[in-house]
Structures are given as C-alpha cells and as structure tokens.
Amino acid sequence: MDVRAQTAMVFHLDKCIGCHTCSVACKNVWTDRPGAEYMWWNNVETKPGTGYPERWEDQERFRGGWTRDGDGRLALRSQGKWDALLKLFYNPAQPNLDDYYEPWTYRYADLFDAKSGDDQPTAIAISQITGEPMAIERGPNWDDDLAGSPLHAEKDVNLDSLTETERKALFDVEQLAMMYLPRICNHCANPSCVASCPSGALYKRGEDGIVLIDQDKCRGWRACVAACPYKKIYFNWKTGKSEKCILCFPRLETGQAPACFHSCVGRIRYLGVLFYDAERVASAGAVSDDALVESYRSALLDPRDPDVLAAARRNGISEGFIDAAQRSPVWRYVVEWKLALPLHPEYRTFPMLFYVPPLLPVMGRTQGGLYGHDSREFHATFEDARIPIQYLANLFAAGNRGVVEDALRRLAAVRAYKRAQELGDLDIDSVLAALRAAGLTTTDAEAIHRLTAIAPYPERFVIPPIQREEALPSSCDPEHCKGSCGLGASVTPERGA
Amino acid sequence: MKLHRTVVVLLAFAMPAGAHHEFQTFVQSHSGRPVNCALCHTSPDGPEGTGAGQIGSLTEGERERLNRARAAFEPSPVVDSPILNDFGNLLVARLGKRRILELRSKPELVAAELGFANDLDGDGIPDAQEYLDGTHPLSRHHGAPLRLFWHELRAHAFQVAMLFAATAITLYGLISVLRGFALRLQAHESGDAP
C-alpha cells in the first residue's frame, strides 16, 4: 500500500445556477494576459451542449485519456512513446484556436475619436490576436442556456448512445431541460497529460496531488493539450507554453480556498483531502467501463482505518493532512454516501473532481409545478426523467445507469425525508422506507442535509496545512506585473525569439 | 670499378658467414620465447647449408646480391641479401654491417638503435619491439599477445561493438522470452490461464 494524499473536490450540481461567477473570478486572477485571453481554466457548460472547446468529449477527434488495450493495460490514446517524437512537428489531435474561439475586444477608442456624423459611433470587434476587425462566430459559452437548441445540443457527444425516444424527449421544446456543468482541471490521480509530456515539464505534486506545469521546462511540444481528455490544458500562443488550472495553490498554501471555490454563489463546491493507494491507480483504471466507478472508489482509502493511517505515516504524510482527510467532505460525498461521481471515468485518468448529479431537472418532469415528490413513486420517476438517466450515466459513470440511479435515489430519499420533516406533506413511513431502500439512516440523511444545505465555509473547504511557500520562485509582486505574468516569476515570461 | 668489385668479393669471403647467435641468445633470455635464425635469416637453420635460402643453394645472381649486401658496412637505403629476410635486410640497411658487428657484444641495444618507427608486418607492434619480445617481425599473426590484442581490438572496435550490440540485443530478447514463459507458467499455475 503506497498511500498518497490528494486535494480533491466535489461539485454539487443540484445547487449550480450557471452564473459563471467562478469563471470570471478565475479569469480575473489568472488568465487576463496576452496569449491567455481565450483560456478559461474554470468554465461552466450547459448540458446537453457541446461545451468548450466544442465537442471536447469527442475523443475520436481529440484523442485524450487512456485506453485499455487487449491485455488490460492502460495506454495513452493520443500517442505511443515513439510516435510522440513524430507528433512534435504536427499533432493531428491538437485542438486549434477555432475549436475554442478567437478572443476579441472592441475598439472602444472609436467611440471617442469618431468624427461627427450621422451615425452613432460603434466600437467594432477586433481580434485580440491579429488586432484586425473580425466577425464573432463563437465565444467561450456560446450555447449557454440553449440546451434544447438543435444547433448546439444535438452535437453533444453524450447523446450518442441515447435511444431515439430519449433524444426526442430531450429536445421537445415544451419540455426543455438543462443542467450546468462547471469544470476545472480534475488534478487526476493518473493524469494522461503528465504521462504524455515529452519534456517532463508536467508533474504531480507529491504532497497534495496538484498537477502543475513547470514553465521553465515546458518546450511547447503540446502533447498534453491533446492528451488531456477534459481539454483543461491550454496552449499559450504568445509564450509558446502550455498552461492549466493550478488549483490556486498559492491561495491553498495560505489557507484560502481557490478563487472559483471562494466566489461560488451557490456554494456548490467542496474541497478536502482524499487518501488513495498509488499502487492501485493503474489497475483500478484497467477494468471494464461498467466497473470503473466502483473500482475507483475502492482505490480510495479510509482515513480512519488504522492500517491506512500507519501506511500513511510511513509515507511521510503529515498529521495535518491526516486530520484534514478525516474531516474531508469529499470522502463523505464520494465514498461514505456514494453521492458524488467522477466526470467521464471512462477516460481512465482517475479524476479527483467528483460531481453530485443534479436531481432537479431529472425529477422536474412528472408534476408540473412541483417536482416529483410523490413518496410512492420516487423511483419510478427515473424511468421517464426529463434528463434521461442514460445521459447522466454517460457523463458520470461511463454508461453505468445503476451507479447514477443509486446516487439519485439517495438524494431523492434525503429530500423527501427533510420535506416530510419540515412540511409534513409526505407519509413519513414510506419516506423512511425509501431512505432504508437507498441504504441510508436518518443520521446519514441529517448529515447529508447539513453538508449540502447549511455547511459553513470551514466545513466545505477543509484545506490541509500545505507548507510550500519556500518552493515558490522568488517572484515579482503580482500586484505589479498582473496582466503579464499571472502569479509572477523572477523573469518576465516573454516569447522567445 | 673493377678494383672495387674485387675488394667486395674478397671481403665477402673473408667474413665469417655464420648467423649471429648473440642476438638469438639475447632475445631468448630477454623474452623467454625460443627464437631461431629465421628472426633475421631466410632459413630457420641459419645461412650455412644447402637448403633453400642458405648459401649452398644460391644461384650465381644471388651470390652477386649477397656479396653486394655484405659490403654494406654503412647504413644504406636498400639492402637485399638473399639469405636475410626483410627484417634482417632492414637491420643491415638501417644500422650498417659495421654497427651490427659491433652490436654483437651489446645485443640489447639493437632495438633502440633500430628505432620503434618501423612495422614491417603491420600488426601494430614495431619491429624493434617484436625483436625484444621474440615474436615474428614479419607475421601479422604473431606478436606479444597483449600488445597484439589491444592493437587488433582498436582496429576491430567497430566490429566488436556491433557484435556486442548483437549479443546484447539477442540476450535481451532471450531474457524477455524467458520472462514471458515464466509469466505464462505463473498464470498457468494460479489457474487463470486462458
């Protein structure tokens, strides 16, 4: 047993309102620099929808993540060791600017400098790359709230395995349903981006598992961009280096939640420590699609198990981390309550960001004004849900409906239990029966309710005491060089000749 | 001219014709290898006798050559005695007959006086060194084993490297196959073979 600690996350989708506050917070802190304008380390997508970059889930095109070969071994989908060298010159799987969008601004000066005339002066859109006027055809969130629109949603990769009826139901204008999917880097336990980097610039921090790019080592070969199945690595066209979400490690190291977590209006985000067995990372990912979620759960280690604790201490994991792991909200959501699921586990990178699937649009169908809380019909409602279970299963369980239904059943049972408690309009016996059927006790239900609905900041973000300050480069003050250097570096990060 | 010829002929007959065993004795004791007259002479039994390369079997023309060679008292560019081999001729040409006769009392100086530049057989060991080692200065396949080995190793470095690569790769292949069999056996024993 090789115990490693990982800073892991849970996003509770039931609570996400798609306000993009997280995206804007991140953008303002990290990516408002030349070359990074098009990057959204944190973005929020409307599902069903094509996402950003467009159809990023289409791995036939972008070739991210791992595949399981005939021998049950994991292999990078994007490259082998040798053809990696050939792909330095041209990587067919790499997304280009048009797959994201061409960043633009407006020529605001025109508003002031225009000669007087008959027309109102306008600020025309200009490309932030060429400076030329441009027609805006795509943006970072182009299909926002257009879930049923055939223009965008039909191209959603996750719809491919849905039946005709399910699809029809989804795009029925009267019945439009959608959900939001905020995405940041998953800081995977078996990151394919790290494994693909020819220069060895990408690495996983041993103590907290954050995946970072050493900007001095990066040579811009771009293999990681193709290899990350979530397309959460971006190529800075100006500096010729790759960049990605750093989980705001400078904030973490000073005990603050990352910017996107901190700013989240819906309080959907949870952050905590997970222990996992590094020896099992590869084998856990080398099982069939159906078994992936369970397999990944079983590779996570119980932070209260004395054997695990002993092994953790042997591995030099500090008491602070052990304490954080024992109080971790992520552990409870993912393993204890089995509510949170990894996004696209079939990419086999063992993502460390888990999502609690949304109950609202699922249940929203049956009873117009009120969501389906008929205690007798809790579970039957899944069959004709507004968002098909299969769609959620494609997103969060590699197509395994059972895992998603399990999670939804628990969510529904807890909700019914609280409703029966607060409003008393449900039959308490059948509610308790549903709770039991979902495998929960009333204590569990109370705990889930508390963590979901009323948990304050220190309960949602259990940040381990990371001592990395000395590892930071002695940098210039971000206050001074903001806009050019991001976090800041001792040398201005300028494009080489 | 005529007088000169007469002198040469007279001298030739006045000279003792035998091999210089002093050199042989020195080489044997210095190198520990047995050496015979073929070190310098054409015949392993020395110049006297009627065998091939011995005085008794010389033709008229060869006698003439012999006499001319015997008169080479001072170093001269070319000496071509029929009873001496190339190394013997080289010695006479380099040192001169007079010096050779003097050196009979100091055979250990021959190598130094000859110098270590020449290598008649091209085996990488200078003739003078071969003289000291008691090995054949005219055979590419004969020399002090270690010297010869290093020289040939350098000369064949490429082939040796290729051979090494081939062996290493083959061994790697064999080991892989062995591990493969071991794995299969292991799988077979634990009962989950296909």
Place this chain on the structure above:
Amino acid sequence: MMQSFLLLGLPYVAILGCIAGSIWRFRTRRFSYSALSSQFLEDKSLVLGSMPWHLGIFVVLAGHAAALLFPRVWAGLVASPTFLLSVEAIGLAASALAFVGLSVLLVRRLTNGRVQAVTSVVDLVVLAIFLAQIVLGVLIAVIHPYGAAWSTGTLAPYLWSLLTLRPDASLVIDLPPLVQAHLALAWGIVLLVPFSRLVHVFSVPLAYLWRAPQVVVWSNPRRWSSSVAAATVLPARRLFLRGAAALSVGGALLAAGTAETLGRFFFGPRLSEEQQARLDARKLERLRQTQREKELAVERAAQRYIRIATLSELDARKGRYFIDYEMRPALAFLGEDGLPLLISAKCTHLGCTVASELDAQGRVLCPCHVSFFDIKTGMPNAGAPAKEPLPHLAWVLMDDTQQVVASRGADGRDYGRVDPERAASLSVYIAKREERVS
C-alpha cells in the same frame, strides 16, 4: 582575407557563440526555450510545411553528420557505387522534401494573419537562411555530384581540423564557390541557433522514450522524485513479441555483420600477381623438398654409395646433416684423427633430430628432452632421458676416380690409410654394405 575569415574565423566565432549563447540563454532566459509552435493558430498548411521540412532536414542532417563525423567508415561505405548512388538519391529527395516544406512554411508566415501576429524578424531570417542553404545544397548536389564521396576527403578533414584545434583551410580553399558559400552559411546557422527559435533542437525530448509515465515531485527532498507506474504487468504476449523482435534484430545484426565476410570467404582468395608468385614459390619450395626427399629415397634404394661431402667440407665443431640409408637424419663431423666421424642424429629417447653444433664438452644436444650425446662415444650424459648411445655410422672415403681409399665399419674399425696430402680431394660416402679396404 574575407575567405579565410569565413572558413577559419567564422567557424570558431560560430561554435563559441553557439556554446556561450546557449549557456547564457539557458541560465538567464530559460522560459524562452520553446518550440514556438504555431499549430494552435493555423494547422491546415502547417502540416504540409512542418512535416516535410522536419523529416527532410533530419535525413539530410543525418547524412551530413555521418559523412563528416565518421569519414573513414563513410568512405568505406560510399566506395560501393550502389551505396553512393542511393545516398545521393535519398539526399536529393530529402532536400526536395525539406525545400517544399520550408517554402510552405515561409508562405504561411507571410500570408496568414494569425501566424504573422507571432512572427518575429528573427523567424523570417531563419526561414530565409535555411531556404538559401537548401538551394545551395541542392545546386551543389546537381553541379558537383557525389558529394557523399568527395566530402570525406575535403570537408570532413576540414571539420576535424577545426574540432581538433588545428584549423586548416587548405583542404577547402580550392573548392567551388558554391561549396564555400554553403559552408559559410552553415556556420552562420550554427551561430544563429542560441539567438533564435532554433534552440528548440536542443530540447529534443529523447528522455521521454525511457522515463516512467508519471512524474511526481515532492517538496520533501527525500522523495524528490518517484513514479506511479501506469503499466503494472507486462503480459506474456508482449514479452514474447519483444523477445521475438529483439532476437530478430540481434540475428539480423549478426547476419548483416557476417554476411559480407562469409561471402568473401567463399569467394576465394584474390591474390595479386606478386602474392600469387610468392605463394607459388612457397609451394614449389615444398615440392622441391618433397622431390628431394623422394630422390634421396630412390638414391638410397639404387646406389651402393651415397656421397655426403668432401672431407675438406667437414667441420670438427659443426656437424653436417645428411640422410642415412634408413632415411634417418645423421650428422657428419671431422674427427680428431682427421677422419670423418658419422653419427646418427636421431635421438634414442623419442627420436627428435639432435642439434648439429657441439658444446664445449664436444656433445650434441637433443632439444626435445635435453639429452647431451658425446659424439666420440655416442653416449648420453648421466641422467638424460635417453639411455642408449647414438650409433656411429660406417663410411668410406673415395678419391676422384671412385676408388675406395679408406673405410670405417659399423664396429668402429678403420681400414685403409689416408694420405694427408690427398685428403682434401677425398669424398666421404656411406655405403649400403659395409666396405673393407685393406
């Protein structure tokens, strides 16, 4: 002056500049090391430019490196016309490929707005220089063909003279202007490397081929690096495949290495006339010797007497080998009494031939197992491996008229008398049957 600067000064400026510049850039501006790919901004024409260019220039540079760095091996290879022609053809094809790729890249840089946004002056200089260099190279290959062969005697020694700090421009000073321009431009490119995007050639990520898939960095120096293996088991099939591949590569290497030697072995010796003559002489000599042996045998079968030597030819200290009637070696000395002394030379121990020279005690040595035989008595020394004495042989002395003058029997008894004045003219014979003269 200009020429010698370009050929001797510029190389050192370029090499030193390249080294110093690279160190400076790596130490102070490490962030600027990047391939600076523009695929992200434009990828449709890039694939038509970058792939041909990189593959072509790689082949061309590999050829240049092989010829210039290992000129002797290379010279041996291009001695074969087939190889030379193939190399020239491959080189030209690769240059053409590189030229096409470079042209596409240049056009793309000049026309695409997005790419222009990340194009610096240096980028354009690099492209232009390379284009010029390739054109020069192709022209050389066409106008002065077989550069793969002639460069080994000119450019390679020149390069080595520079590298070994014994610069010698005489090797290239007389080469055509095209070649000299190509050379000078090459040094220019070397100088340009650290100050342009060309630095990316220093970061070819070969280490990727054997590093572990995952990279983990610890702030705790004890565990500064370790890896999570993505591949846990190597299944048997993979091992077999790998083994088979390695075995065939090893076998192929071995076969390739030995094929030529083996072929030439069975091809037979190809001797020069001189070597053939020497070999023939050697065989002839052996044949003569065999003939002589046979003649000796015939002579001994037919003749009653066999002549050994004249009495005057015999020496008291050094024996003369001859072959007796049984075809065994024997020695003839001049005895103290002025008469011949004939003694068998076949050691009575194990039959080696004894040496012919006497030692101080008047003995001959059998070198095989160190028996000393006294020639007067024939007895071996005490303690010698040989126990039996060497037998003496009978002889007769005859004068010019074949008249027997004197003889000695096998029993050692002498018959007849020798007149000392006539002794010089007498010849020593051995006889088939014992002769006694009174």
Place this chain on the structure above:
Amino acid sequence: MSTATDPLSSRVARFVRERLPAEKLNARQLLIEKEVPQHKASWAYYLGGLALFFFLIQVVTGLMLLFYYQPTVSDAHASVAAISEHVAGGALIRNLHAWSASAMIAVVIVHVLTTFAMKAFARPRELTWVSGMTLALIVFTFGFTGYLLPWNQIAVNATKVGLQSIEALGQYLPGELARWPTYVRETIQGEPSVGQATLSRFFALHVILLPLATVAALGVHLLQVQVHGMSRGVDVEQVKTERFFPFFVIKDLSVWGVAFFVVCVVAMCLPFDALLPYPLLEPFNPLGSTPDGIKPEWYFFFVYYPLEILPYWVVVAGSTLVLGTMFLAPWIFGRTSRRTLRVLALGAAAYFLLMTFFGQTVYEILKGGQP
C-alpha cells in the same frame, strides 16, 4: 533355448531396460517433462551444453577451412598460410577454429570434473558417464590429430615425439611383444617415419572418423541425459527444479550467446599463433633440426610434464590406472560420498591447473634446468 531364464541375459536385459526405459523414449518425456535441479552449483549444468556449442563452432569453421586446406605434405603449410593471409576472413575462421577448440577442451575438462564431483555417474547414469568419457577421449584425439595438419616444423616434430612415446612402451615388454608398440606406431604413421601417409591418416581421422565417432557417442550421451535428467548433484533432499524446456534451454542459449561473443572477440583480436613459440611458423623441413621449445598443446601439459619428470613407466602405469578408474567410476565410486568425490575432483583440478600454468616451474624446481 533357456535364454528367458538365463540369469546373465536377463540381467543384461534388465540393465538395458533400466538405461533405456521404453516408456520414456518419446519427445514429451525427453523435452517437456524434463526438469533441471536448481541449487548453488547448478552453473555446472551449463558446461555440457557449452561444450556442445563449441563443438558446433568447430564443425562449421572446420567445414569452412576444408574449402581451402590441402592435406599433402607439399601444400598443407602453404594452404594454411593462404587461408590466413589471402582468404577474406580466413584468419578469423582459422582463429575461431583454434580458439574454440581450446575452449571446448577446457570446458570438457571442467565438465568431467564437476560431473564427477556431483556424482552424476551413479546408477542409472552409467551409460551417460561412459559415453561422456569416450567423448572426452575423442576430444583429446581431435586436438592431437588437428595439431599436425598445418604441417609445420614444431607440429610434425611434436607428433613424432608423441608417436614415439608409444614405441617407448616396448622396453617394458618381454620378448617378441617388445616389437609390438613399434608396429602400432608404424600402423598409425602409415610409413616408417612421419610423412605423407601420416598426414593423410591424421586428416581422415580429424575430418571423417572422429566426427562420426563424436556424433555416435554424443547421441548416446544426449539421449541418456534427456532420459534420466540431470543428476541432483548435491547432498540435499529438497531441491528446487525448473523446466528443461523452455527455461533451461533459453538460459543455455544465453550462455551460448555470451560464449560466442567472447570467442569471436578473442578470435578477431588475438591470433592463436601469437601464443606459440617462434618457429611454429616454419614449414616442416626434414633436414632441419628439431626446434627449441618444442611442446605439445597446453591441454597435454598434464601428461607432458610428468613424462619429463618421472620415469616413463610410472606415467604410463599411472595414466592407464587413472583412465581406467575414470571409465569405471560408476562401479568403483558407486558408494563413495559426494564429499569425498568433491575432494578428489578438487585435487584433480588443482593438479591440472598446476601442470598447465606452472608445469615449467615445477619442472625447473624438480629437475633444476630447462627442459
């Protein structure tokens, strides 16, 4: 008549049945089922295969040399010289032949000693041992006959000495018998002195008869080895085993690969001639004197130096006794413990090393002079 009940013939039948059990004579038993013990001395199991490998090299290089070698007194030396100097790769092939011959003999000697020490001859492996000893004798005969073929001064003289030592046996035989060794020697020589007839006979022996004999003996040897397997070899009850096929075979092949590399490098870089004294390079001349420093090949030193030091009859009687003992080891040492055998083998090895490397010194100490 009563063969079935005849105690002798039934004993013979039982002996044969035990050595060649019919139920084991199939490919499955011989290859697949065979297991090789694994312990700290199991390196010794590779020696036999290694000797076989060197023998194969001998066959291949020998055949190649046959393309050019001419077995006549007049041409033999010149043809060998032509191989060395004028045939492309000829020197390499000849050196390979010479070096792997020496290597083969060295390996065979170690093989004999280790199998002896491991008591590998014990029942039912008597036939393995006897065929193995026959092979060892053949190998030495190979060395003796091959030595003469280049027909150079030292080889011919050494052969003469070797053959003459047969004749020397006559002095210990009474009456008419005393002439017999001479007849034997002359039969081997084919003529009164070593000449063309001898060369022809040695050539035929070296190239035809001995290889045929080797194949026959090797067949028996290998069949027996496969039928009865490798002896356990150590005095331990529980010994780990591994499958002969493919595991041991692959390891064997790896050893062969390393051996091939070493022998090739040595043959390429160090001509065998360089180890020999100077006059070897002269063609044989019947009228010349015997060269100084005449010695047999190194693998005969262990009988050569005793011959020089001890009285002839002691050596003859001693080697006959040792050889007989070795051949009959299965029956003589049948009840001896492995510990004793190990001591004996180590003693033999020490003696062998002493004579091979320090024979000269021993001789000088005992005899006080150059041989």
